[in-house]
Amino acid sequence: MSKSLNIALLGNPNTGKTSLFNSLTGLSQKVGNYPGVTVEKKEGVCKLDRTTEGYFIDLPGTYSINSSSIDESIVVELLLNKNNKDYPDLALVIADVENLKRNLLLFTQVKDLGIPTILVINMADQMKRKGISLDIPILEQTLETKIALVSTRENTGLDELKKLILDYGIISNKPLIQINSIDKKYFENLENAFPRQSIYKLWLIITQDANFGAIQRTLISDISKFQTKSKSEIKRLQQKETIKRYQFINGVLKKCFQIDKASATDFRSKLDRVLIHKFWGYLIFFSILMIIFQSIFSWSEVPMDFIDNCFNYLSSVASNNLPSGVFTDLLSEGIIPGLGGIVIFIPQIAFLFLFLSILEETGYMSRVVFLMDRGLRRFGLSGKSIIPLISGTACAIPAIMSTRNIESWKERLITILVTPFTTCSARLPVYAILIAVVIPDGYFLGFSYKGLMLMFLYLIGFLMALGIAWILTKTLSIHSKSYFVIELPNYKIPLIKNVALTVWEKTKSFVEGAGKIILAISILLWILASYGPGENFNQAENIIQKKYPELAEKEIELKTNSFKLQNSYVGVLGRSIEPIITPLGYDWKIGIAIITSFAAREVFVGTLATIYSVQNDDNDTIKNKMASEIRKDGKLLFNLASGTSLMIFYAFAMQCMSTLAVVKKETNSWKWPLGQLFFMTILAYFISFLTYQILS
Amino acid sequence: MIPLSQLKFGENACIESTEIDKIPLKLIEMGCLPGNFVTIIQKAPFDDPLYLKVDETHLAIRKETAKFIFVKLIK
Structure with missing residues (x-):
């Protein structure tokens, strides 16, 4: 008969906890979400022996079980709630041999909860090089536990660890620190009120503002009568507790831990001197960013073209070989291109996370936060927000996914909400064609007007992102920790396995999470564009043939497609929004393109091509068509005013269903993406309106 | 006794006291306790944030937090 054990992995950040979990x-x-919050929940199975399976849960990295963020309250909630299905049979606390003292603080807290706790000392292979000697038997004895020495880098010590896990029954679950000694009277009262509870657990319930399971919640409300101490007094007691724990730890380490400072290398401080230098640090960081985004652009191009061609090929295979009918059309024009629209993002996502996880693994990311904190803080963003904001110039999808490592929920949410303002690569085809049509030739100080216009569009995107971030910081009332404390870990060479798993997991979660929504919307848009009410749509071919009997077959087909689109449901929608968009300088044909390009901004160009019945890939012809298009009042449709207004509209409007799908996934609610859609559309409309009215 | 925010690059000091209500518990848990040694390793432009080594931990805090940690210089 097989048994299973629930095992919780705990540890300070940067101790190799996730590496151990990966090993x-x-x-x-499996990576999911904790119910109701946007914290990642990582679970995995490992066979411990022939009959026992270990269910590992990789808890968020934390310095103590006193929570100061949503991530950390997940930890304390799980450890306090015996009714939770994930409540651990035993806990592993992973410690880095170099920071043993600080890591042991968490260990003593977890052990004091009465959970059998094994201490896992990672980077054991580094001990000699760092001049560290450690007496394991004495440490095991004084901490009343079992210790596993592992190296996630060399993959050693895992079998010994598994044996210790199987024997977890022999580990004492007695507390190491008598919590009542920090304030005898207070804890006596507490004990009298709740005689059957562990006082350390009660103490944690009092001090944490986390949500607990049903049983503890009632306990809290009872306890409020006893909470005679003010917040400040409680904090003083927590400090006292921390000092007490460190006294104990110092006493333990004195007996069994020695470090020979002379053999410690000074690699870290040498590297820090350059990488966070007031001038070179920034230069290096922006060079790295340039390299990353340049490679995302150029390296992704090849696989993206390949994916595009593959799906086009699949579509044509499907439509040529299957019997013609509704189902074949749905497959070849709705489902296959819809799937293609998901897969096309994979190269960019994979490349961005390849680089990001390398930066994270090496320890460089914390330096980035250090460098950028002050500049971004005034806009309510985190130092880490610089990565999404700049990745956004490639594509908002991976950029929004990369906000996951921003600890503060408020800073993360604001970053998610403003990232779509940055000029993504899908806006480029729209800008390119509009600039070519409406911006005159000419030079200003040696720069062409066209180039300056493009630069201006990038600039306003970025400025709008910062401006809206600033407004949101002032207006969103979200309780979030305001303190900034980050550890700057030692530099490490990244583990390929960790990098590969991150890339795999991010890509998978995009395809599974956002993919469904993207597919659904693209099928909906296809239906709207492929069906229409009334005779005009259904008899399109006959009507066109009658109207232009002299034209060749190819011309007829183009004209028919255009006519069909104009009379489809999308066409009807485009016409019906015409009164709304006329003040912006657009006609109903542009209206149709705006609706279809909700699938992705670059579809704008393709839609205009269909409407003007030109070949999709013939850019010059579309330009000429656009440049000669006349409005009802006899003026040019695409003039400086309406063209600029249209570019401004694309700069600010949330014209991207894939971004919405990702925001839904990352914020775990429809509230934020719908709010974003509404707000950005209104903003874009308003500014485009002003632009058109001023310029015309 | 001076606030940590006034400590200069490269100077060594010992933490004397902290204004407990003004600094996060996390900082205390990372070793910002009276009696521990502290060094400034680097300052970002405008001296904010500060990169410190406290006890054995390397960390960065903002100037606004460093104002509430009081230290004594060690010659």
Whole structure:
């Protein structure tokens, strides 16, 4: 008969906790969300022996079980709630041998909860090089636990660890620190009120503002009568508790830990001197960013073209070989291109996360936060927001996914909400064609007007992102920790396995999470564009043939497609919004293009091509068509005023269903993406309106 | 005794006291306790944030937090 054990992995950030989790569980891991919050929940299975399976849960990295963020309250909630299905049979606290003292603080807290706790000392292979010697038997004895020495880098010590896990029954679950000694009287009262509870657990319930399971919640409301201490007094007691724990730890380490400072290398401080230098640090960081985004652009191009061609080929295979009918059309024009629209993002997502996880693994990312904190803080953003904001110039999808490592929920949410303002690569085809048509030739100080216009569009996108971030910081009332404390970990060479798993997991979560929504919307848009009410749509071919009997077959086909689109449901919608968009300088044909390009901004160009019955890939012809298009009042449709207004509209409007799908996934609610859609559309409309009215 | 925010690059000091209500518990847990040694390793432009080594931990805090940690210089 097989048994299973619930095992919780805890540890400070940067101790190799996730590396250990990856080594133990590999590809069996599942990444989901904790119910109701946007914290990642990582679980995985590992066979411990022939009959026992270990269910590992990789808890968010934390310095103590006193929570100061949503991530950390997940930890304390799980450890306090015995009714939680994930409540651990035993806990592993992972410690980095170099920061043993600080890591042991968390260990003593977890052990004091009465959970059998194994101490896992990572980077054991580094001990000699760092001049560290450690007496394991004495440490095991004084901490009343079992210790596993592992190296996630060299993959050693895992079998010994598994044996210790199987024998977890022999580990004492007695507390190490008597919590009542920090304030005898207070804890006596507490004990009298709740005689059957562990006082350390009660203490945690009092001090944490986390949500607990049903049983503890009632306990809290009872306890409020006893909460005679003010917040400040409680904090003083917590400090006292921390000092007490450190006294204990110092006493333990004195007996069994020695470090020979002379053999410690000074690699870190040498590298820091350059990488966070007031001038060179920024230069290096922006060079790295340039390299990353340049490679995302150029490296992704090849696989993206390949994916595009593959799906086009699949579509044509489907439509040529299957019997013609509704189903074949749905497959070849709705489903296959819809799937293609998901897969096309994979190269960019994979490349961005390849680079990001390398930066994260090496320890460089914390330096970035250090460098950028002050500049972005005034806009309510985190130092880490610089990565999404700049990745956004490639594509908002991976950029929004990369906000996951921003600890503060408020800063993360604001970053998610403003990232779509940055000029993504899908806006480029729209800008390119509009600039070519409406911006005159000419030079200003040696720069062409066209180039300056493009630069201006990038600039206003970025400025709008910062401006809206600033407004949101002032207006969103979200309780979030305001303190900024980050550890700057040692530099490390990234582990290929960790990098590969991150890339795999991010890509998978995009396809599974956002993919469904993207597919659904693209099928809906296809239906709207492929069907229409009334005779005009259904008899399109006959009507066109009658109207232009002299034209060749190819011309007829183009004209028919145009006519069909104009009379489809999308066409009807485009006409019906015409009164709304006329003040912006657009006609109903542009209205149709705006609606279809909700699938992706670059579809704008393709739609205009269909409407003006020109070949899709013939850019010059579209330009000429656009440049000669006349409005009802006899003026040019695409003039400086309406063209600029249209570019401004695309700069600010949320014209991207894939971004909405990702925001839904990352914020775990429809509230934010719908709010974003509404707000950005209104903003874009208003500014485009002003632009048109001023310029015309 | 001076606030940590006034400590200069490269100077060594010992933490004397902290204004407990003004600094996060996390900082205390990372070793910002009276009696521990602290060094400034680097300052970002405009001296904010500060990159410190406290006890054995390397960390960065903002100037506004460093104002509430009081230290004594060690010659």
